[in-house]
Amino acid sequence: MHLLLVGISHRTAPVELRERLDFQAPGLQSAVRALASRGSTREAVVVSTCNRAELYVACDEPTVARVDLLNFISEFHSIDRSVVQPHVYEFADLDAARHLFRVAAGLDSLVVGEPQILGQVKDAHLAAAEVHASGAVLNRLFHASFATGKRVRTETGLGSGAVSISFAAVALARKIFGDLKGRNVLVIGAGEMGKLTALHMKSQGVNRITIVSRTMAHAARTAEAIGGASAAPWDEIDTTLGAADILITATGAASPILTKGHIESVMRPRRNRPLFIIDIAVPRDVEATAGEIEQVFLYNIDDLQTTVRVNLARRTSEVSRAEAIVGEEVEKFSAWLRSRGAIPTVVALRQRFENIRRSELERLEFKLSSLPPEARTRVDEITRLIVEKLLLTPTEQLKSLTDADTVGAYSEALTRLFGLGGQTGSVAEDANRKVEPFIRRADRSTISDSLDRRSNKG
């Protein structure tokens, strides 16, 4: 069993191509169902966001699957193969796992550390799980990626700090006021930037947003665009400012519209209730010295830009810690993958013992038939328990193996000692199908081969 990833992302493909390869519009589930129904893969998950389209599959023949996945992309989106091919990247086995963990952690994102990607990866897995396209290997892989994403978010500062102007303003407001619910926002100026910042504030559940503009009609239009906001005439600035906690100024005025004296006179009746002023106008709308007033926090567009830059730099400095976490999680996943090498042997061994028990009971049938039914049930039960007890320790030992060489050696020894390779093969295959659907065609030699290759590589 091999892991294979074929995909494109913002690193390899321009936006025009990414748009055409979007799997979300036609529906992730239909895409993943179509992919899973192709013979080349055993399990499949499709991750599709505006910055990436990636196919994660578990397969037996990576060389075959690789070609088929590319065909699938071009067929599904009706794009010529040759257009897609130059932009595609591929990763196999642990490299694929590492890539997914980095994606989930936000390390591969356009804005490093952005939080949405983890949710998108979860959605991708959910869509695949709902149509039963993902199985034991990909389920484990994706759950490990969620754990990685969560660890990176809680243990490093990779996702901390706002990296856009409007988010930086919201983050500051939250640091001053705590919860923004119940706070009043006043926006002076009906421009795009003011509207955007007000929208971010609105998403934080502020109590009231008031728009003031020199032209009442502009104010009303912007208020309507924000939704739930109200407009007020220009000469009511002072009264609305008295009730406001957050002031956003974004007018095109050539000189400051609010002086220090003006703000001071507003602050007095407020009894120094904090006022957070976000002056995103250029030239500035609020006199810079107004920031000296007690309980007035004045930030202009450059200040916000500086915090954004600082945050971006801080995120970059956290990358190595995040990469270390990714490395640890890849190692854990790799150990799990290796321990799976013993499963076919375990199943075959149990099957072998069970067959012996059954055949011995059948051989003694003529002697047992004279016993009362309860006694026969007891015999059956006792023999089953003996087999279970004999196999308990070997099973546990085999399942705890993580080293590929040891798994190979043990499997080899058991196969020879108990003759697992020969006549029980078909029975073992049946059992495999029941236990682990995806290894039904994989016999032990190919699995141990692949494990050997993997361990050589690692």
Add this chain to the structure above:
Amino acid sequence: MNAIPLALYGAALVAYVWHFARRQPNVGRAATTLLVAGALAHTFVIGMQTMEVGHVPVTNASSAISTFVWLLALAYLYTEMTTDERAMGTFILPLAVALQTIPAVQPGIEDRADVLQGPLFGIHVSSLLFAYASFALACVIGITYVLLFKEIKAKHLGFFYARLPSLQVLDSMNHRATVVGWIFLTIGLVVGAVWASQAPNHDPRVQAMSLQDPKIFVAIICWAVYSFEVFAARRIGWGGRRAAYLSAIGFAIVLLNFVPISYFLTNSHNF
């Protein structure tokens, strides 16, 4: 015996500082666990002493400090549990560790003077100790408020910005701790005055109980400062940073009264 809680508080302090700097969640949990262990050990120590002498050990300065540290640890743990905010531990625990060193190094002899019998004395001392613990919390919260305030004002969003809760939360925590402290300070002072007026007058220490005694005088100043903070400050726009400064000044006076004056200056409270 006070050394065991001291060691645990010390270990908790290291963990809190480490957690504050590196923000690793498991270190934070370890810090809280260590502090809880310290507080439990301290409870045990105080419980043992109570059983030994038949009352809560508060009648000499060292044991009163130990009981104060215990109350401070409990008050802080309560704040941490209710706000889910560990940052303050970094600022509270240095105080707890420093003060706990006194009873650990110099355990006082718990010898209750005859005049100190009766329930009024117990109420007097325990309310004041609880008030002081609240003021200690308010002071530390006030200091962190100022640190964060300065960062936001100066537009250098750095170390404290990333680690402390919002100004609003710090301000209301400061206010709440001050109000609780003020209530207990008032109860403690009133009960103390009532007790002094009833106490047998032959003891020279009881005779020294007047406004001229430094301990009593400073306690009254303290009460005046906190009364101003609780009732007047916010009405004249002294919220936020100024209230935080008041909390810090108030607690500096409390600490002055609690340690040097108790040990060296007072004529009335040296039991």
